[in-house]
Amino acid sequence: MYVPRGTRLRTTAAVAVAAALALSACTVGDGNVTKASGGGSAVTLTFLTFENPNLTSEYWDAAIARASAKVPGVTIKKLVGTNSTAYLQQLYASGQAPDIMTSISPDGFAQKGELAAWSADEMKNFIDPHAGAIKGQTYALSFNVQPIPLVYYNKDDFAKAGITAAPKTYAAFLDACAKLKAAGITPLEIGGGGKDTWAAAFGFGAIVSSDMLTKTPDWFSKRAAGTVKFADPDFVAAAQKAADLSKKGYIDTAGLSRSYSDVEQAFRDKKAAMYPMGSWFSASLDKNKPSFDVGVFGWPSDAGQNVVPVVTGGGLMVNSKAKDVGLAKKWALAFAEDKTNLDNSVLADGLIIGIKGYTPPANVGAMYTQTLDIYQKAQQSGQTAPAWMNTAGDGSLPPGFSDQLNAAIVDLITGRKSPQAFAAYLDQRYAAATR
Incomplete structure (x- = not known):
């Protein structure tokens, strides 16, 4: 990776x-x-x-x-x-x-x-x-x-919760989360403690890519030019989605203190049904097969697309x-x-x-093979978007900013920062990083 x-x-x-x-x-x-x-x-x-x-x-x-x-x-x-x-x-x-x-x-x-x-x-x-x-x-x-990220999921957990197919809309995704929680299964494994806070960013990154970057793929360049801000309504709405997933108990918050390797193992140990992670996880799954069948899908958007963020x-x-x-x-x-x-x-x-x-x-x-197929189909159907936080080149996030963003995302998920405070903090740190 x-x-x-x-x-x-x-x-x-x-x-x-x-x-x-x-x-x-x-x-x-x-x-x-x-x-x-x-x-x-x-x-x-x-x-x-x-x-x-x-x-x-x-x-x-x-x-x-x-x-x-x-x-x-x-x-x-x-x-x-x-x-x-x-x-x-x-x-x-x-x-x-x-x-x-x-x-x-x-x-x-x-x-x-x-x-x-x-x-x-x-x-x-x-x-x-x-x-x-x-x-x-x-x-x-x-x-x-x-692709960063895709959603890898436990097919056995989905079956136990009565979910017959991977969700294609965000409403269906929330419904799947509710069914999993009702069945006693934590929906999402998200985390990465200590030096691995980057691993906690992928669920939020998927939301930003599917909600914002499908409509405004040059958002990064616009932010660099100062014509958009993190405090704008569309970004705050994406942050609210991430905060709501945590408030509803859909995230295994214990994952926020785990190392990257331990978060990966937690998914294998059935701590949660879904794991948003980069496509490199497919190699790990092929090398060390878990005890359950794994599927993969792109993060669902409100518009009904399974968006694949790509870098x-x-x-x-x-x-x-x-x-x-x-x-x-x-x-x-x-x-x-x-x-x-x-x-x-x-x-x-x-x-x-x-x-x-x-x-x-x-x-x-x-x-x-499944991961490659998801990517190729998204390419053919125009359902790819820039991968949030991983874009390089003109308009990419300034040096050092991603480290602070990763830590702030943990604060958002844990409720230490509201979506509005989270966005305001990012604008402040972005301004400091680009002086």
Whole structure:
């Protein structure tokens, strides 16, 4: 998964230095450094990755080795950190920015000249080479597409509650929630405590995408221009929907204190019937099948559409001051276009690949196939929308803002902030982030 997964924004110099030291501690030792093929002295480039249950250390090491074998003259030193904008900001500020990085929005870095732009020729194999472009320039290789989120659900729970089909309208969705609660089943698993507050944002993000971004897909750009605000009625109404789900007891609020991994496990343990999560969850379900049948649908809108929020991008970026920008870009392209790397990203992380001529491996699982089918049907019927909080490029949320937004969404769900106070707070923090 490439969606930026922010920790709470930390701004003091002491914290920035601590983060840089933590990154150094995560650097793989010389015994694990992947060396390029070919003779001569190699340029050592650092590559910032992150690890999670889907993308393990072994996954990254193997992918790095395949790319390095294609680019003589490069030695890659893997750095393991957090794929959040705030974290990368700290690394730049402390003088430890990596040469190559992945799964972080380029916004904020590109404008300051900190990233190398990709040329049209370098992007020739990508289906959407301009995804996430900033002022006409592309800074992240757009090699994958991700629906964020879809709703994964326990079919057995639906049957017990007398629900015969996935809801297609928001009214039907609320009816399903009421039936599940009446049957003694918590409808929604939403959460992510501590550093994983990003995981709590997906239910709310689905509401914003289905209610607002289907009608105003350029809302992000309008907010950047100051022509719309979070305090506007349409956004407050979306926030009210999220607050109401919690007030009605439709959310497993214990999930708000769980880590991302524990929230995922809670769904497997039948703590709730539905789980709004990014498409990468399909890979986890295929790898570790739960004890019940799982279905998937797009978040229902008032208008009767199952909306699929989508973001394209997530690829590798190159530091404009890398030790060798040309070799860094060549290596990043080799990494992103390697067929085995792409196949493994499908199998491990449920990615939908945006490379021309690519076909998924034959051994993809049933949940990946369902997820891909939902996405393709939404594309064909015009039922996709920008993925709230995950849009890159012109009009994307300012650096550091997502971390504060994630925490505020938890406050909204728990009732610590009313929808109106939530919206006013976001306008305040947005103004501070864009000064």
